[in-house]
Each structure stands twice: as C-alpha cells, then as structure tokens.
Amino acid sequence: xxxxxxxxxxxxxxxxxxxxxxxxxxxxxxxxxxxxxxxxxxxxxxxxxxxxxxxxxxxxxxxxxxxxxxxxxxxxxxxxxxxxxxxxxxxxxxxxxxxxxxxxxxxxxxxxx
Amino acid sequence: xxxxxxxxxxxxxxxxxxxxxxxxxxxxxxxxxxxxxxxxxxxxxxxxxxxxxxxxxxxxxxxxxxxxxxxxxxxxxxxxxxxxxxxxxxxxxxxxxxxxxxxxxxxxxxxxx
Numbered sequence: 001x002x003x004x005x006x007x008x009x010x011x012x013x014x015x016x017x018x019x020x021x022x023x024x025x026x027x028x029x030x031x032x033x034x035x036x037x038x039x040x041x042x043x044x045x046x047x048x049x050x051x052x053x054x055x056x057x058x059x060x061x062x063x064x065x066x067x068x069x070x071x072x073x074x075x076x077x078x079x080x081x082x083x084x085x086x087x088x089x090x091x092x093x094x095x096x097x098x099x100x101x102x103x104x105x106x107x108x109x110x111x112x113x
Numbered sequence: 114x115x116x117x118x119x120x121x122x123x124x125x126x127x128x129x130x131x132x133x134x135x136x137x138x139x140x141x142x143x144x145x146x147x148x149x150x151x152x153x154x155x156x157x158x159x160x161x162x163x164x165x166x167x168x169x170x171x172x173x174x175x176x177x178x179x180x181x182x183x184x185x186x187x188x189x190x191x192x193x194x195x196x197x198x199x200x201x202x203x204x205x206x207x208x209x210x211x212x213x214x215x216x217x218x219x220x221x222x223x224x225x226x
Binding site: 009034036044046090 | 154
C-alpha cells in the first residue's frame with residue numbers, strides 16, 4: 001500500500017538557520033512527489049513537485065527538495081529560514097492517473113527569533 | 114483571482130443535522146476532490162470526481178455524499194452529521210485526472226456537537 005512518512009511531528013529552528021524536513025514514501029509505481037505548506041487557518045499551497053528529470057527541484061520561497069530513489073526519500077531543505085516560514089508542511093505522493101494524493105502526517109515548523 | 118472557494122468558512126452543527134459544504138472553482142479543472150484533515154492523520158480523500166457527471170469514493174467515504182452537476186461546483190453533503198465528522202474539510206482540483214498538481218481551497222472547519 002502507498003504510504004508517506006514524515007518522521008518529525010514538530011521541528012523548531014532559529015531564524016537564519018538551515019532546515020531539512022524529512023519525507024519517506026512507499027509507492028509501487030514511479031512516484032510523483034510534492035511538498036505543500038499550510039499556514040495557520042489557511043489552505044495548502046504547493047511549494048514544489050517532482051515528476052521526472054533532475055532529482056533536485058527548486059520551489060517557491062527559496063525551498064528545494066531532492067528525490068533519492070535508493071532511499072525512497074524526498075527531503076525538503078532551505079538554507080536560511082525566515083520567521084514567515086513557520087507553518088505546517090506536508091509531503092505527498094501520487095502517480096500519473098492516480099485518483100488521489102497520499103499525504104504524510106505533516107511536520108509543524110516553529111521559528112525561534 | 115482564479116482559484117477555489119469554499120463555504121462556509123466554519124460551522125458548528127448539532128449531531129443528526131444535514132449539512133452541505135460548498136466548493137466552487139473557476140479554473141475549468143475537470144477533476145475535483147474532497148479531503149478531510151485531522152490532527153496526526155494528514156489529509157484523507159473522501160470523494161472525487163474526474164469530470165462533470167461522475168464521482169467516485171475515496172478512502173473515507175462513509176457518511177458523505179457528493180454530486181457534480183457541472184464543472185465548477187462540487188458540493189459535499191453530510192446527511193446526518195456525527196461528532197466523528199468534526200474536521201477541517203478541503204476541496205481541491207486539478208486540470209484532469211492525468212495531471213498531478215492539485216490546488217486546494219481555504220478549507221471549512223466543521224464542528225459537530
């Protein structure tokens with residue numbers, strides 16, 4: 001069965017520090033991978049996606065993610081976080097023609113000033 | 114601004130009452146989805162529609178129904194609400210069922226007492 005695991009429920013980092021959010025997936029077909037961000041009281045906004053090609057993908061707001069097939073991972077990174085990055089982050093996996101995305105449980109990011 | 118609108122923003126409902134959550138998109142997307150978001154569980158698909166006139170069940174469809182009379186609207190109905198349906202509900206859409214970027218509405222927070 002398809003599944004997505006985000007091992008870290010809550011992460012706290014200082015403003016200006018680097019960030020890495022982990023995502024591991026289990027998916028039978030070639031996966032399409034996504035990271036979404038959800039600010040408090042808001043809907044989900046797409047940060048970036050991987051369909052094929054270069055395994056390092058760039059997204060909005062200075063985020064990037066690297067697809068590592070051998071590790072079944074798609075970790076999200078940012079070199080220097082800003083207070084406005086405080087939010088919940090969701091990793092999701094899908095496939096061409098699949099009816100749904102499978103979401104991880106989410107990682108809540110808190111930024112210390 | 115093009116996108117997805119949901120109504121109401123929030124609602125408190127007595128158990129046993131009927132409730133319809135509204136979702137409208139103006140992007141002319143063929144596929145639409147309803148998810149519920151619960152703490153620690155991420156997002157789970159309730160129902161989906163690949164095109165106007167068709168619907169399908171997701172992973173947690175019990176107690177919910179949908180209709181898709183036209184491209185733009187995809188209402189979700191709770192025929193007789195129960196407290197376990199307390200959740201945040203998100204509507205999403207994508208251009209068609211073979212493209213994999215889903216766009217999300219702002220959500221409806223529903224409390225069933």
